[in-house]
Amino acid sequence: MNYRNNPAAIDTLVRPTEVHRDIFISEEIFELEMEHLFANTWVYVGHGSQIPNSGDFYTTTVGDQPVVMVRHTDKTIKVLHNRCPHKGVKVAGDACGNTGKFFRCPYHAWTFKTDGKLLSIPLKKGYDPETFNDCEASHGMAAVENVRDYRDFVFCRLSPEGQSFDEFFGESLSTLDNMIERSPEGKLEVAGGVLRYMHDCNWKMLVDNQTDTCHPMVAHESSAGTAVRVWEEAPEGTPKPMAVEQFAPFISSYEFFEGMGIRVWENGHGHTGVHNSIHAAYSEVPGYLEAMNQAYGHERAAEILANTRHNTTYFPNIMVKGPIQTLRIFKPLGANKTLVESWTFRLVGAPDKLLERTLMYNRLINAPTSVVGHDDHEVYERSQHGLHSRGREWVNVARLYDPDEANRKNEVVNGTSEWQMRNQYQAWARYMTATMKEST
Numbered sequence: 001m002n003y004r005n006n007p008a009a010i011d012t013l014v015r016p017t018e019v020h021r022d023i024f025i026s027e028e029i030f031e032l033e034m035e036h037l038f039a040n041t042w043v044y045v046g047h048g049s050q051i052p053n054s055g056d057f058y059t060t061t062v063g064d065q066p067v068v069m070v071r072h073t074d075k076t077i078k079v080l081h082n083r084c085p086h087k088g089v090k091v092a093g094d095a096c097g098n099t100g101k102f103f104r105c106p107y108h109a110w111t112f113k114t115d116g117k118l119l120s121i122p123l124k125k126g127y128d129p130e131t132f133n134d135c136e137a138s139h140g141m142a143a144v145e146n147v148r149d150y151r152d153f154v155f156c157r158l159s160p161e162g163q164s165f166d167e168f169f170g171e172s173l174s175t176l177d178n179m180i181e182r183s184p185e186g187k188l189e190v191a192g193g194v195l196r197y198m199h200d201c202n203w204k205m206l207v208d209n210q211t212d213t214c215h216p217m218v219a220h221e222s223s224a225g226t227a228v229r230v231w232e233e234a235p236e237g238t239p240k241p242m243a244v245e246q247f248a249p250f251i252s253s254y255e256f257f258e259g260m261g262i263r264v265w266e267n268g269h270g271h272t273g274v275h276n277s278i279h280a281a282y283s284e285v286p287g288y289l290e291a292m293n294q295a296y297g298h299e300r301a302a303e304i305l306a307n308t309r310h311n312t313t314y315f316p317n318i319m320v321k322g323p324i325q326t327l328r329i330f331k332p333l334g335a336n337k338t339l340v341e342s343w344t345f346r347l348v349g350a351p352d353k354l355l356e357r358t359l360m361y362n363r364l365i366n367a368p369t370s371v372v373g374h375d376d377h378e379v380y381e382r383s384q385h386g387l388h389s390r391g392r393e394w395v396n397v398a399r400l401y402d403p404d405e406a407n408r409k410n411e412v413v414n415g416t417s418e419w420q421m422r423n424q425y426q427a428w429a430r431y432m433t434a435t436m437k438e439s440t
C-alpha cells in the first residue's frame, strides 16, 4: 500500500481494537512518522540542568532531526537545527559542552550566536551583500520556533503550526509536577549519566509496553521471580536488600495490577499506578520525610509522597517514573531500530540515598546490564520478527474495550485495560495525518 500523501490509507491502519502490523514494520510508515508525527507533537529534548550556564549545549535528535539545545546569553534555552547553513555540517559535534558566546563551524569557520543568528564569515568581502542577503544562509542556523521550558523539562514542536504545549499535554503535566515536588527545593538535576541501549524493534513497541500490566508476571517470572526465590532462602533476620525491594513487585499478581488502575488522558498520554503501584512500598529513607515536611508542611508533603504513579507515557516517545525519578526516551532510528536512553534525576535537597535508589533501579531494570530489561528486549525482537508473518495482519489491543470510551476523558479504569494503548494508536493516526496532504 502507498501511504505517502494518503491520509485515508493511514487511517485504515488503526481500528478501535486492532492496529495493522505495517505501523511497526513498514519503512515508508517510519519515514512518514519522522516527517509528520515527530513534527506535529511536542517532543522531549532535554533537561535544563544539563545546560546550566550560558553557552552550555547538548546535542540530540527530535525524531530523525539533529538538534542542539543551548543556553543563550540571556539564559533562555534555544533549540537549533544542528546544521550549518553553508554546506550542511553538523555545527555542534560533541554530545555536550560549552561553546562560549558562539558556535563555530569546523569546516569554514562561519560563526553563529547561540540563538542561531549568523555572526561572522571569514573573508566576507567575497560575498556581495545584496545577493547574500537573499540567500537562506544569511539567516544562520535555523532555530526551532516552538520551544517550551516546562519547569526545566524542555520540549519542542518542529512544525510551525499545531496544538499549543498546554493543549497537547493538558493534565498529564501533573506527573512531571509530582516528580519535581518530590524535591524539598522543588528542583531536579540530571545525575548519574545516561544509560543507552539499542533494540532491534520498532519504537512503538516500547511505548506500548509502558502500560502493559499483563506482562510482568509472565515475561519477568524468570528474572524477578528468581531474585525473590533466592531472597526467600536468606537466613532469617537478613535485612532486605534494596535490589529485592525493587525486583519483587514485578511479579505481583494480576489482581494487584488490576487494582492499580490506569488513567487515560487526551492526545496519547496516560499512566498506570493510580491507586497503588510497584513503587508504593519502598522503605523510608532517613531524613527525607523530615525535609519534605519542613519544605511543604505535613499535609502537602504527605499528598506529594502518596502519589506513587507507576509509568506515565508522554506521547509520542518518553516515559516518566515520578516516584523513582527516571525518564526514558525511545529514540526512533528505523522501523526496526530503537535507541533507549534512561535518564536519572537527583532530588535537590533530599538525602543522597534517594539518588542511590534511583541509580540502582535504573541499572537493575532499564540498562543494557539489566536483568529484567532483557526479558522485554527478547519479546520485542520476537514481535518484530513475528509481525513479518503473513499468517495474521493485526495486533490486538481489545482488552477491556468500551465502545463509548472515545467520548470519555481523563478517566481511571481497571489497571489491566489496554485503553491507554488504544489512546496512543488513535493519537498516532491523528498526528500522522494532521499535516498530510491528499494526493491529487
Ligand code: FES
Binding pocket: 084, 085, 086, 087, 088, 089, 105, 106, 107, 108, 109, 110
Ligand atoms: S560548512 Fe559550515 S562553514 Fe562551511
Ligand SMILES: [Fe+2]
Binding pocket: 215, 216, 219, 220, 376
Ligand atoms: Fe517489562
